[in-house]
Every structure is written in structure tokens, then in C-alpha cells.
Amino acid sequence: MHNLKMILRHCLGALLLVTAAIHADPEPEYTFMDDLKVVDDALRNNPTHALRQSLESCLKQRNHAVVLNEIGMEERARRALQYCFDSLYLTRETVVKVKAPTQEELQALAQQEFDRALALAPDVRNGLAIYRECAACHEPEGWGLASGIVPQIAGQHRDVVIKQLADFRAGNRNSGLMAPYASVESIGGAQAVADVAEYVSTLEISVDNGKGPGTSLALGERLYARHCAKCHGDNGEGSNEDLAPRIQAQHYKYLLEQFRAIRDGERRNASAKMTALSKELTGEEVAAVLDYTSRLLPDEELRAPEGWRNPDFEQP
Structure with a gap:
């Protein structure tokens, strides 16, 4: 009888624990x-005063995690990001405490960044020194990747590059890949933005970029003339003065992804x-016009000759 009472007591205790767990507030999902x-x-x-070596290792793992997440491998991405939590002794409580700035505040910060950099005379030699870090993703030539994860930035208008960097730095444009590289801590202040933008604008443009299937180019041409040419130019050349990006010879998949991000409200710095x-x-129209856009060619003097490689990156 005594043993039966003990068993019943243990069962009742376990039942109470299960009941409490069911009715407890669920853990927040991050x-x-x-x-x-x-x-x-x-x-x-650096709230935990981690060593520089730990911060540098975390940055590498963080960027690896972002790439994994971009290609749909979220579980592996989260495991890679966990390295930073472990090595820097982080918790997730910070997430619920941070008050997000308003869109107006982000735009004002970005405008301040832009105005400061635009007023400075660029030093293209220092721009090269900064760009050496950018080349890890954008390639030494600035040609990016046909997969669409990294755009071609070679030959992009200087003021457009300044504008985009200012938006990244202020949080007015989201990009897990760009955020740490564009930051003040990574490249420096407004002078660095002016310098690297000037260097990027001097790079020769590849016309061997990623293109679409080429099945609806006539439709794409009509749509481009109707909707795009007024701002981006008849040939996708854009405008430095109007901050209209050069979109000729841009990777088709990158254009597709940016169009989707604008449509879904993820790219906050897009124009109205x-x-x-x-x-x-429609989806068909988007694919057609962006396929056509990816095939627009820059002027001959802006194109990289066949086989060209950036001489600034040649080994001595």
C-alpha cells in the first residue's frame, strides 16, 4: 500500500508539471x-568587451550565415550564427528591447550621410585601399555574381554609389551582406564613402553578365520604353545628377530580386x-522587362575588353 501511494504521488507530481508547462507562456520564437x-x-x-580576434571570427561566421540564409539553408545559417552567440556571450533579450527608428528618421540619417560624403573631394587611391575589402564579394573587377546575390557595381555612377552606401549605413536599405562592410566601423567615415564610390565608378563594365531566358524580349523592350527609359535612360545608362542607377549589363537575377524586394516592401529606399x-x-511582364534590361550595353569606352582583369589587384 505504501508503495502504491508513492507511485500515485509521483504520477500526480508529473501531471502537475505537464499541466503547468501547457499553460505557461510560450517561449518567444526568434x-x-x-x-x-x-x-x-x-x-x-561590443557590449561584452570581447577580444578583437573574437569579433573578427564572429564577423566571418556572420557573413557565412547570411550567404547560407540567402540561398535557403536557414537551419545551417542559424547554426553558423550561433557561433557568435557562444563566442561573444550574447543573449537574445536585446531583440525585444530595441525600438526601431521610424522611416522618416532613417531617411534623415541617410540624407545626412549622403550630404557629408558628397561635399568631399574623393581620393581614388584611398578608394582602392577600401575596395580591397569589397572585392571579396564584388570581385576585384566589380562584376559581382550572375546568381544575383551580388550586383555588378563596376562603372556605377559615383553619386549613386554614395547614395546607396549612405542608405545602408543609416539602415534605410536592408542587406545582411552589406551592413557590416558599409559601416563606419568597417570602412571609416564620410571621406571613405566618397573615396570608394569614386574608385568603383572608374571600373570597366563587364557585358558578360547574367541574363534571362530571352523568350519575351519584344515585350520587354516595349515595357522598358514605357516605364523605365524616362528615369534610367533609353539604354539603361542612368544619371549621376538624378541619382538614377545604371542598370545596363546588370545581372538579371539581381534585378529580379530587387524588384521583388521593392514590391514586398523590403527595400525601403525605393522611389514611390x-x-x-x-x-x-504582372510576373510575366517583370521577367520580360528585366531580361531586356540585362541585355542593354554600355558605351564601348566603358566596357571591359575581353579577358580584362583589374590591374590594381595583380600580384607584384
């Missing part, structure tokens, strides 16, 4: 982007006209 915010904040502010257009066109 997304990959939540965790990334915690890590990025730690890399900027681009946002409206992204929601107006």
Missing part, C-alpha cells in the same frame, strides 16, 4: 533576422514610382 540584429549590434558596440510599378506589372 527568426534568423532577429538573431542577426543581435549579432550586428554586438559587432558595432518604383514601388508603384513593382505592383502594377
